[in-house]
Amino acid sequence: MRRLPSTDIHTRTFSELRSAVESLVGEAVGHHSDLHRVGISTTGSADAGDVVISSGFYSGYQHINWLEVLASSTGGQIKVVRVLNEARAAAYGTF
DSSP states (O other): OOOOOOOOOOOOHHHHHHHHHHHHHHHHHHHHHHEEEEHHHSSSSOOOTTTEEEOOSSOOOOEEEEEHHHHHHHTTTOOEEEEHHHHHHHHTTOO
């Protein structure tokens, strides 16, 4: 398991968030050819299919399927994306 670095998002828009995530994952994929799975902790809520339902924090951040986004931006190298609400992700991280 590898942790990707954190980055600042200044505009609170989904376009900046998407760009930052694509950049971080793209860089990681470039260094680790065996990277095929990504976990994302998100504000707001995600459904059982790992789609972000909504987030009041980032403008335009609703109904986002991160698997579609990252599979496309990595040429299909990312095959699994698990998305959890930040509180649930923090709880899981304590185990």
